[in-house]
Amino acid sequence: MTPDLNAIIANLIEDLAEIQESKQSQMGYRRAAHAVLLLEQPITALIEPGADLPVIPNVGPKSLRVIKDVLETGRSDTVEAAVDASGQRTAIDWRRARRINFLSRARVIEALEDPRLGGPRRADYLGDLQMHSDWSDGKTTVAAMAAACVERGYRYAAMTDHSHGLPSAHGLTRDDLNRQRAEIDEVNQTLGDRFCLLAGVEANIGLDGSLDLTAAELGAVDLVVAAAHAGLRVPGDQTRRMIAAVQTPGVHVLGHPRGRVRGNRHGIEADWDLVFEAAARANVAIEIDGDPARQDLDHAMARRAIDAGCVLALDSDAHAPMELGFADIALAHARLAGVPSDRILNCWPLGRLLDWLGRRG
Template identity: 50%
Template structure:
């Protein structure tokens, strides 16, 4: 699958590395970001329309035109080749694989793909952050943003107290948040449901930064790695431990990768997925534009292992809830059906699933 906007954005990032840390570095980097997030393929635009994209100037347009006309850029190849940094730039290029541009997400969501999840199947988002930790908006603002998108429920997953760098909340603060959620659920009168959640920090040994006795206070617990994400050592044991913890419902952004920055955790992922499937722990496809974790290729392996999935935005403001579309696009490319995605289940079925371990999937999800 060729994503021309992503390919062009990657070429511009290659150029930016040559010119680090001059103004050209920032110019090419900003153009790259704008192209990645532009909703239309550049091949469908005129040169004038391309130049109207924020940050794209004549120098970037030359690279765009070379790629669209010949599938590569002689300008980039020459400048990178003469820079003396070819190996470093190629290594960084590898950190952009299997991401999707906004234009590709739009295309994937618009296509008819038999058996794959559809946008209208998606009922709610299970990872987002409020002002309680490192988010920008109140819980009610997030809830109303979800309702505007047609959702029936959402889960607030502010960071746990073991991650102070992200404003992790103490348990007394979490309990106050739960009281607020109870009031909002009463206010919405059954038309919309808020689940009480937390994003717990996954420690190096695979345990959580929370006491096991605290986990039952939440409807859903997302366990996510936030450390040791650049190490090249095998971390299979860490991830196996995570999906073997009774209080964990979702393994959040499992690899911890970041676009153009880090590849993330090295592990025997098929083994991790088999364990997760056995225990009924959902594997997250995090739609954050810079994460896209898991991507569609790795998600395909998780599907083959029998996993169920959570497709989430990881929004830190109501105006970021759209990032769930990236998770949906990766799920569609992986061919994941809606009955294998907990965001497509009724609220009562989610709660029933969450209260058991190993978890029993009420639908026929694991048989597909």
């Protein structure tokens, strides 16, 4: 595919935001970058032949100049000169290194629609396997999240609130998990055969790779996503930590494996091919988390996971019904990586998924 120009432009405008001295102009550039990142069409499709640059709400003349530069040369000498003049080249390069392989909204839509790409289509996506409710840090109830999934045409989903090792996200105790299970059972009764809500949990991976739930607690839920939320900026190799996590009996999915955040952190350093091999051996799925600021794994890493023999889970990590749409971003990465639907848990019929989870019979 051609370069993701909208992402390139948004990143350059963000660079300008970073070097502004006044809060106000910083905000202005951030809004402009965001507007470009969220455009539904590639910038080239918005320009009529022979016409001026398009009017984009929140994008002012200085940001338009960046767009013009990129359209003409693929880069922006204006931005590079401003960065050099600011004396902040090192800080900007640091941020740039943390914005690699994040897709713009337009590129996500292109990837979903491009018939040349293999991989899952929206219609193949039968359910989300990581989402949160107000039991932990989500914004709404279990029932509201389930209803939103039904509205999206899903056949199933897993409620995966945080476990107690993450107090900052109001993680659930064992008692909470039991009470939530009763609520999930009620939702399932109300919805009948057309939809199945699985009782899951997002267990926290400690610095030594151990989880914050006992074997009995892990065994009591239908689906365990294990994910790291600390030690994500620690320099040095964490291969052993991640291998220990995927080898823990009861774990089904390694959630947002790197723990990266756009423009902010790389996340965990590890020999990922070794981690993926260990996950494949342990039959643990590797997640593509579709949260726009995470996109973790990205398509390049997802390809490596597939080559190591892994299955994948494509999840929204939604904390509100609207955010279920983040699954599109995970789908786009899977399509760009050419992942066949057969290797994606969310594309399996419920019976096959339950068999794999060890939850049937």
